Each structure stands twice: as C-alpha cells, then as structure tokens.
Amino acid sequence: MNVSLLTFHSDLFVISCRNLMPKALDGQIVMEKTPRYFVTAEAPGRIHAMSKDTKLIVVVRDPVTRAISDYTQIISKAPGIPGFETLTFKNRTTGRIDASWSPIWIGIYAQHLENWLQYFPLSQMHFVSGERLISDPSGELGKVQDFLGLQRMITDEHFFFNETKGFPCLKKPQGNGKPHCLGKTKGRIHPNIDPGVVEKLREFYRPFNRHFYQMTGQNFGWE
Numbered sequence: 001m002n003v004s005l006l007t008f009h010s011d012l013f014v015i016s017c018r019n020l021m022p023k024a025l026d027g028q029i030v031m032e033k034t035p036r037y038f039v040t041a042e043a044p045g046r047i048h049a050m051s052k053d054t055k056l057i058v059v060v061r062d063p064v065t066r067a068i069s070d071y072t073q074i075i076s077k078a079p080g081i082p083g084f085e086t087l088t089f090k091n092r093t094t095g096r097i098d099a100s101w102s103p104i105w106i107g108i109y110a111q112h113l114e115n116w117l118q119y120f121p122l123s124q125m126h127f128v129s130g131e132r133l134i135s136d137p138s139g140e141l142g143k144v145q146d147f148l149g150l151q152r153m154i155t156d157e158h159f160f161f162n163e164t165k166g167f168p169c170l171k172k173p174q175g176n177g178k179p180h181c182l183g184k185t186k187g188r189i190h191p192n193i194d195p196g197v198v199e200k201l202r203e204f205y206r207p208f209n210r211h212f213y214q215m216t217g218q219n220f221g222w223e
C-alpha cells in the first residue's frame with residue numbers, strides 16, 4: 001500500500017471515529033471499547049491523531065488462560081478445527097511455540113505495549129487485572145475511577161458474586177431493577193488442556209510477562 005493511500009485511510013478513520021462519538025457535556029466522559037485496538041499496529045497512531053489526551057484502559061489477564069479462552073471462543077464458532085495443543089506449536093516435537101497464532105500472539109502484551117508507548121506516555125494508560133476484576137471488582141474499579149479523575153461512586157455494595165456463573169454481578173442503582181450479570185457467551189467452560197502444553201506456554205510467556213511488569217510497574221502475578 002502506498003503512503004498517501006494509508007494517510008488517506010487514516011484521515012478517514014479519524015473523521016468517521018469522531019463522527020461516531022457522542023457529544024459530551026462538561027464533566028462527561030466518552031468511552032469506546034474495542035479489545036482489538038490493543039494489538040492493532042495502526043491503532044495508537046490513529047487514536048493519537050484523533051486526540052492525544054485520550055486515556056487508555058487495558059484489561060489484561062494471564063496470557064495462558066487468555067489463549068485458552070480465545071480458543072474456546074474460536075471453536076464455538078468453527079467446530080472441527082484442530083485441538084489447542086496442535087495449534088500451539090509450530091513443531092510439537094521440538095516444542096517450538098507458534099507465536100504467530102493469534103490466541104498466543106495477542107498475549108505477548110509487552111510487545112503490543114511498545115507500540116502504544118511510541119505515542120502515549122504510561123501516565124495516560126491504566127491496566128486492569130482481569131483476575132482481580134473477578135475477585136475484587138470494586139477495588140479494581142476504584143482504581144479505574146481514580147485514573148479517570150472521577151469521584152469513587154462504585155463500591156463494594158454495588159456487587160454480589162454469582163456462584164453459578166463464577167463472576168460478580170452489578171446491582172442496579174438504588175437497589176431496584178434486575179442486576180446486571182455477564183451474558184451467556186461469557187464464562188464459557190474451557191477445554192482441558194494437556195498440562196505439559198500449559199507448562200510450555202508458561203515458559204514461553206514468562207520473559208514477556210516479566211518485561212510487561214517492568215514496563216507497567218505492576219506485577220500481575222501470572223507466574
């Protein structure tokens with residue numbers, strides 16, 4: 001693709017994104033959620049071109065569990081694809097991991113973060129632990145509210161734990177109305193994966209995770 005075409009597409013992206021965003025009144029914050037942005041090479045530059053003051057929130061979880069969760073979603077849409085254990089390796093005999101397979105590549109967070117740091121300072125980024133979002137949702141959301149400069153309104157009393165689903169649910173304000181729990185497609189049962197393969201993946205991710213902890217100054221405890 002030539003450079004002018006790329007620039008033209010970028011400009012179009014910025015214009016159409018701006019037009020899609022609702023107008024905000026003073027004191028309001030507009031949010032947009034697209035999980036894929038974190039791993040899309042063009043996203044940081046384009047978002048920066050749209051607004052260099054954008055605050056970025058990234059939810060990250062153990063990349064091994066993330067890869068298995070991703071695979072669970074893929075087979076739910078494409079049953080019959082090879083097993084997780086097969087797709088994980090370029091060569092299973094030598095144990096060479098296929099780092100280009102999307103469920104694995106996405107979990108190399110340090111690499112994706114490098115792209116964002118070319119455009120945004122770390123102070124404009126906030127990382128939410130996916131694990132703590134389940135075990136301590138109000139604590140995790142407390143930090144999100146601080147990061148966004150909001151008064152802490154969401155607290156412990158807004159959540160209850162749904163044992164069947166294994167996730168917290170959000171109570172409606174003023175205690176009326178049905179609580180909001182995660183939908184049917186969340187919390188799918190993951191297939192059992194060969195523990196040897198899980199261990200190989202843990203080894204694969206360890207250096208990337210450590211680098212990610214250093215870059216963010218946060219230890220997510222995935223080792």
Ligand SMILES: Nc1ncnc2c1ncn2[C@@H]1O[C@H](COP(=O)(O)OS(=O)(=O)O)[C@@H](OP(=O)(O)O)[C@H]1O
Pocket residue numbers: 035069070072073130133134182185186187188
């Ligand atoms: N609020 C909250 N807290 C903790 N974990 C959550 C939350 N929302 C979604 N999830 C989990 O994220 C996994 C990805 O879900 P989805 O693929 O449906 O989400 S998305 O399409 O990427 O937005 C999927 O993981 P698994 O359940 O392990 O498959 C979701 O359950």
